[in-house]
Amino acid sequence: MTKINENYLKLKAGYLFPEIARRVKVFSEKNPSAKIIRLGIGDVTLPIVPSVVDAMVSAAKEMGTTQGFHGYGPEQGYSFLLKAIAENDYGKLGVNIQENEIFVSDGSKCDCGNIQEIFSHDAKIAVGDPVYPVYVDTNVMAGRTGDSGSDGRYENLIYMPSTRENGFHPDFPKEAPDLIYLCYPNNPTGTVATKETLKAWVEYAKKHKSIILFDSAYEAFISEKGIPRSIYEIEGAREVAIEFRSFSKTAGFTGLRCAYIVIPNELKGFTKDGKEVSVQSLWSRRHTTKFNGVSYVTQKAAEAVYSTRGKKEIAESIAYYMANAKAIREGLSKLGYDVFGGVNAPYIWLKTPKNMSSWDFFDHLLDKAQVVGTPGSGFGPSGEGYFRLSAFGKKEDVAEAIQRISALS
Numbered sequence: 083m084t085k086i087n088e089n090y091l092k093l094k095a096g097y098l099f100p101e102i103a104r105r106v107k108v109f110s111e112k113n114p115s116a117k118i119i120r121l122g123i124g125d126v127t128l129p130i131v132p133s134v135v136d137a138m139v140s141a142a143k144e145m146g147t148t149q150g151f152h153g154y155g156p157e158q159g160y161s162f163l164l165k166a167i168a169e170n171d172y173g174k175l176g177v178n179i180q181e182n183e184i185f186v187s188d189g190s191k192c193d194c195g196n197i198q199e200i201f202s203h204d205a206k207i208a209v210g211d212p213v214y215p216v217y218v219d220t221n222v223m224a225g226r227t228g229d230s231g232s233d234g235r236y237e238n239l240i241y242m243p244s245t246r247e248n249g250f251h252p253d254f255p256k257e258a259p260d261l262i263y264l265c266y267p268n269n270p271t272g273t274v275a276t277k278e279t280l281k282a283w284v285e286y287a288k289k290h291k292s293i294i295l296f297d298s299a300y301e302a303f304i305s306e307k308g309i310p311r312s313i314y315e316i317e318g319a320r321e322v323a324i325e326f327r328s329f330s331k332t333a334g335f336t337g338l339r340c341a342y343i344v345i346p347n348e349l350k351g352f353t354k355d356g357k358e359v360s361v362q363s364l365w366s367r368r369h370t371t372k373f374n375g376v377s378y379v380t381q382k383a384a385e386a387v388y389s390t391r392g393k394k395e396i397a398e399s400i401a402y403y404m405a406n407a408k409a410i411r412e413g414l415s416k417l418g419y420d421v422f423g424g425v426n427a428p429y430i431w432l433k434t435p436k437n438m439s440s441w442d443f444f445d446h447l448l449d450k451a452q453v454v455g456t457p458g459s460g461f462g463p464s465g466e467g468y469f470r471l472s473a474f475g476k477k478e479d480v481a482e483a484i485q486r487i488s489a490l491s
Contacts, residue, residue: 087223087225089222089224090223092230092236093219098456099122099123101460102123102454102456105445105448106120106448116452117452118448118452119453119486120454120475121410121475121480122456122470124474125336125474126334126336126474127475128399128402128403130333130334130338130383131395131396132395133395134333134386136386137383137385138380138383144378155375155376156375157373158366158375162382163186166385167179168181169388170388171312171327172314175311175312175315177312179344182362183344183346183347183362184343185342185344185365186340186341186375186381187343187376188339188376189340190297190327190330191216193326193343194217194263194326195216195217195220196372198220198221198261199224199368200351200361200364200365201260201261201293204226206261207221207240207260207261208242208261208263209462210268210462211252211461211463212270212271212461212462212465213263213265214265214269214270214297215461217295218462226238226239227239234459234462235463240257240259245464246433250268250273250431251273251279252264254282258290259290260293261293262292264294265299266296267298267300267427268423269299269429270458270465271429272422272423272424272430272431274304276310277308280310280315284318287323288318291352293322293349293351293361294319294324295323295324296313296325296326298311298326298327299327299331299332300331300427302396303427303428305404305426306426312325314344314346320346320348321346321349322349323349324361325343326341326344328342331474332400333384333392333396335380338383339380340380340383343365345361349362351364402477403473403474404428405477406473406477406480407423407425407427407429407473409481410471410480410483410484411424413484414487417488417491419432428472429473431468431469432471433467433468434467434468439457439467440459440460441457441459443469444456447487451483451486451490453483453486453487455470455471455472456470
């Protein structure tokens, strides 16, 4: 008798985004002529910029020659890309990151879920609430939680509510966690952390010998001055933090798949008897064992993101999406909605009207306006009564969506 991993049975009925797709499919089948505007899943809509396309074409042609063919590459990533990341994403911030501290991967979603594999099975996990579902679900799968209660919270998981009352910034948990997931700019609320906020978290992690798992996939969308783009801008963070970054939203790589994780050489974990162990070495072992590396063509595409031409073209794409965010934020505010985010992040977080539940509001928008968003409750119990809209749409669709919602109001 082959036994299954019963931790999977603890998971709620379905992952958030497939459930959204299911409901949209049902509606579409009943209303085949309806034009649905999708502002739910955070997938980009603009094409890959020309400089990146040119780099992919050139790399693909290389692969068709004897001299330029590449087979298995270094699992951690080609040096040309590691160097570009270190110089452009960190050097310009005054942060010194070594090539061996960077691991190129096929996505931050994978990294955020896979990183927990190198830590103890009984590690205590702390997550913001609401939060990107992968942080929670992968730890449920790993068996670090109990069952989900009637309040939607899993036993043995430390929830850090991010509410309107605390400005959507989680307070320090009373119970000291081993791993702390933080996401800034935040998905789903769109909030950002100041240097003072991150400094406090670094000090907290040092005090409790915790490790911060810092998801900064949306740092390129920060527009306000003085907001840190990396946790490593904070003194001492190299001793307590792992950072995740992605090309998906920044450069439109959702279909190409490329990201990276940074694990400083100073970061240490501990054995049962208190012996220090390099976290970087553990992840290196895991990464090179289970992953064959991102393709040469894709990594050449990622390298082109850092070219002078690439930076200009991608800045224009980001400005396009953030103009959408501004239109959504200002349009909904004029309609009387309580709106948050949309300034330093491509997400707008809004309070549902008339005390509607998150899923009731989802169905209401879909049925009456044919606009798709994301129910806040899908990001955790504290997201109930809220709703997320994405700025990753076409400009004309965003304008039409606001008109439709206005007609409802």
